[in-house]
Every structure is written in structure tokens, then in C-alpha cells.
Amino acid sequence: xxxxxxxxxxxxxxxxxxxxxARWQAALxxxxxxxxxxxxxxxxxxxxxxxxxxxxxxxxxxxxxxLSPGLWAAFLPPSAAAxxxxxxxxxxxLVRIDEDKPSYKILIQRPGKESxxxxxxxxxxxxxxGIDIFQEGALLGSFNYQTNEICxxxxxxxxxxxxxxxxEWSRKDIIAYTVNWFERVTYLEQADVSVEExxxxxxxxxxxxxxxxxxxxxxxxxxxxxRFKADPEKFTVSLPAKTGNGDARPAACASLAESCLLDLLxxxxxxxxxxxKDFTGQEEKKFKTEFERSVRKLSSDLDKMG
Numbered sequence: 001x002x003x004x005x006x007x008x009x010x011x012x013x014x015x016x017x018x019x020x021x022a023r024w025q026a027a028l029x030x031x032x033x034x035x036x037x038x039x040x041x042x043x044x045x046x047x048x049x050x051x052x053x054x055x056x057x058x059x060x061x062x063x064x065x066x067l068s069p070g071l072w073a074a075f076l077p078p079s080a081a082a083x084x085x086x087x088x089x090x091x092x093x094l095v096r097i098d099e100d101k102p103s104y105k106i107l108i109q110r111p112g113k114e115s116x117x118x119x120x121x122x123x124x125x126x127x128x129x130g131i132d133i134f135q136e137g138a139l140l141g142s143f144n145y146q147t148n149e150i151c152x153x154x155x156x157x158x159x160x161x162x163x164x165x166x167x168e169w170s171r172k173d174i175i176a177y178t179v180n181w182f183e184r185v186t187y188l189e190q191a192d193v194s195v196e197e198x199x200x201x202x203x204x205x206x207x208x209x210x211x212x213x214x215x216x217x218x219x220x221x222x223x224x225x226x227r228f229k230a231d232p233e234k235f236t237v238s239l240p241a242k243t244g245n246g247d248a249r250p251a252a253c254a255s256l257a258e259s260c261l262l263d264l265l266x267x268x269x270x271x272x273x274x275x276x277k278d279f280t281g282q283e284e285k286k287f288k289t290e291f292e293r294s295v296r297k298l299s300s301d302l303d304k305m306g
Contacts, residue, residue, distance in 0.1 A: 004026050004029070004030060007026060007137075008022050008023060008026045008137065011025075011026075011136060011137025011138075012137065015136060015137060015138075017136070017137035017138050018091070018137075018138070018139070020087065020089060020090050020091050020094075021091065021094075021134060021137060021138055021139040022137035022138075023087060024086055024087065024090060024094060024134070025117060025134035025135075025137055025138075026137075027084075027087075028084075028107060028117050028119055028134065029109070029115065029117060031084060031107065032072060032074065032107055032109050032117065035047045035072075035074045035107070036072060038074075039072050039073070039074060041069060041070055041071065041072060041176075042067050042068065042069040042070065042071060042073075042176055042177065042180050043067065043073065043180055043183075044061060044062055044065055044067065044073040044074075044075055044106070045073065045074060045075060046058060046074075046075045046076075046077060047074050047075065047076055047080050048076075048077060048079050048080045049079075050077055051077065051079075054077040054078070054104075057077075057104050057122065057123075058075055058077070059188055060149075060152050061075060061106060061122065061152055061155070062184055062187070062188060062193075063184065063188055063190065063192065063193050063194065064152050064153055064155060064156055064194055065106070065152070065155050065156055065159060065194065066156040066159065066160065066181075066194040066195060066196060067108070067159065067180070068160075068163075068164040068165045068169075068173075068177065068199075069165075069169070069173040069176040069177045069180070070110070070111070070165050070173070071108055071109065071110055071159075071163055071164075071165075072107075072108070072109040072111065073106065073107070073108045073109075074106065074107045074108075075104075075105075075106055076103075076104065076105040076106065076107065077104060078102035078103055078104065078123075080105075081102075081103035081104060081105040081123075082102075082103060084103075084105060085099065091139065093128075093132070093139075093142050094132060094139075096121040096126045096127065096128045096129065096130060097121055097123055097125060097126040097127065097128075098125070098127070101123065101125035101126075102123060102125060103121060103123050103125075103126070104121070104122045104123045104148075105119065105120060105121055105122070106118075106119075106120040106122060106155070107119055107120075108120075108159060108163055110163045110164075110165070114135060114136065115135070116133065116134070116135045116140075116162065116163055117133075117134050117135075118131055118132070118133050118134075118158070118159065118162065118163055119131070119132045119134070120132075120151065120155060121151075122148045122151050122152050122155075123148060124147075124148045126148060128144050129144070129145045129146075129147060129148040129150070129151035130142055130143050130144040130145055130151060131143045131151070131155065131158050133158075133162050140162070141162075143158055156194050160196070169199065171208060174199065174200075174201050174207050174208060175201065175208070175218075175222060177199055177200060178200045178201050178202050178219060178222075179219065179222050179223055179226065181193065181195045181200055181202075182202070182219060182223055183223065185267065185271065185273070186223075186264070186267055189271075190271070191271040191272065191273060201215050201218070201219070202215050202216065202219050211283075211286075212274070212283075213279075213283050213286045213287050213290055214286070214290060216268070216274065216290075217290040217291070217293075217294050220261055220264050220265070220294060221294050221297060221298060223264065224257075224260050224261070224264070224298055225298070225301060227260075228298075228301055228302065228305065232305045235256065235260075235302060235305070236302065236305050238252070238256070239252050239253060239256065239302065240252055242303075249303060250299065250303060253299035253300075253302040253303045254295055254296075254299040256299070256302060257294075257295045257298035257299040257301075257302060258295050258299075260298065261291065261294055261295060261298070
């Protein structure tokens with residue numbers, strides 16, 4: 001007997017769970033197991049390529065849904081969601097859309113000893129847009145909304161209440177959460193992206209025992225370091241080779257690092273994420289110092305990348 005079948009058997013026979021909810025949660029967990037290699041914790045990620053008509057739905061969800069850093073979250077456009085249907089004998093509340101209509105689903109899983117999974121139907125064609133929450137084979141509850149827009153808007157409230165990791169976060173988690181917020185801001189090119197400010201070191205620098213200028217540059221360097229690692233060739237293709245002209249490569253690395261920093265700083269300015277005009281004289285001086293230090297650090301990283 002495979003582990004999932006054994007789990008379902010335990011839920012039904014020992015925990016007296018409704019067989020329909022137990023089997024559906026097991027199916028959702030199996031599906032998430034297949035998706036996880038394509039996902040990154042704390043980020044809503046599409047599990048298949050998005051068509052042009054999918055982008056508005058995905059972007060709306062990305063702006064509204066705020067994830068804590070330990071959650072898996074999968075966005076399923078119709079090409080993927082069509083394959084995930086509740087069983088024929090499912091509880092009435094689990095059937096939210098007709099089989100012949102394009103479905104958009106979001107699956108969010110909180111891993112751990114008591115794995116909890118949320119399944120949301122956010123298609124405009126759903127006759128009951130909403131969210132179902134499962135744990136240990138039981139349907140803990142359902143949220144139903146009048147429209148898919150309201151459902152998307154309300155998802156963060158449900159996710160924070162029923163899936164977020166509670167208690168104190170580690171420094172690593174605080175940094176990851178803040179970076180993920182800013183990556184959503186830059187991708188969507190909008191400031192009104194959901195964030196729990198008291199969990200973000202950019203909004204609350206005291207979380208990592210620093211000030212707002214230092215927090216700004218810590219965020220910028222963290223974001224760029226991750227981008228460099230994710231696609232090194234994209235950044236190094238224009239750089240001179242390591243061998244050859246003595247000072248050409250370090251100068252090119254410094255120029256590229258400075259350009260990358262300025263691009264991200266322009267995001268903060270254009271979206272008014274930080275009131276630069278309110279900087280004190282001391283903060284302006286520190287800004288210049290931290291900018292130069294960040295250029296040196298990032299240019300050194302670029303130089304090492306090949």
C-alpha cells in the first residue's frame with residue numbers, strides 16, 4: 001500500500017473523515033507533489049505556460065495574494081486546471097464550476113506535520129467562486145464569494161488566517177518575504193501589491209536591526225544577487241573576458257552593477273515606494289556611501305561569474 005493510500009485509509013477509518021473530502025485532499029496533495037519541482041516557496045507560480053488571456057487573471061492574483069515564505073503556491077490556468085476536477089461523488093460545495101467552462105485554480109499548501117491545503121476557484125465562469133480548506137482529510141471550511149474578483153481580493157485574508165506560518169520568523173524568512181514582495185512589485189509595475197508591512201524589513205527596518213537607508217540597499221543587493229545567480233549569462237554576456245585588457249573588465253562590471261542598481265532605484269522613485277525627499281542630511285550622506293558600497297559588492301560578484 002503506497003503512503004497516500006495508507007494516509008487516506010487512516011483518515012477515513014481512524015479519524016472518521018468523510019471519504020469524499022479525504023480522497024479529494026489526497027488527490028490535491030498528490031497534484032502538488034507533481035508541481036513542487038516547478039515552484040519556489042513563498043511565490044505564486046504558474047505550473048504551465050500562460051496564454052495572453054491568462055495574464056490578467058494571474059497578475060490580479062499575484063498582486064492580491066500575500067504568501068508567507070514557507071508556503072507552496074501553484075497557479076493553474078485552464079490548460080492545467082481542466083485536469084483537476086472533484087470526483088463524481090464529491091460534496092456539493094466542492095463543485096464550483098461546470099466541466100465545460102475554463103477554470104482557474106490556485107493551490108496553496110502549508111507543509112509540515114499537519115499539512116494544510118487550500119484550493120481556490122477564481123474563474124469568472126465559476127458559479128461559486130471560492131476557497132476550500134483541508135487538513136487531515138477533513139474539509140475545515142469553505143469561503144464563497146459573489147464574484148471571482150471579490151474572491152481574489154479576499155484570498156490574502158483567508159491565506160493569512162488559515163495557512164500563514166505564525167509566530168516569530170527567522171531572519172532568512174524575513175528577507176525572503178521582503179524580496180518576494182519587491183519582485184512582485186517590479187513584475188507588475190505597481191505599488192499596490194499586498195504586503196504585511198510588519199513582516200517586511202523594508203517597511204520595518206528594525207526587524208533586522210537596521211535603518212531605512214541600509215534596509216533599502218540590503219533589499220536591492222539581495223534582489224540583484226538572486227537575479228545574477230538565476231541567469232548569469234544574461235548579465236555577463238556583455239562583459240569583457242577575464243583575460244586580456246587589464247582594467248576593462250572591472251570597469252565594465254562596475255558600470256553594469258551601477259546600472260542595475262539605478263534601474264531598481266527608479267522603481268522606488270516612480271512608484272513612490274520611498275520618500276527620498278524626506279531624507280535627512282545624514283541619510284543622504286549614508287545613501288551615497290551605501291550606493292558606492294553596493295556597486296563594489298555587486299561588481300565583484302559579476303566579475304566572479306565568468
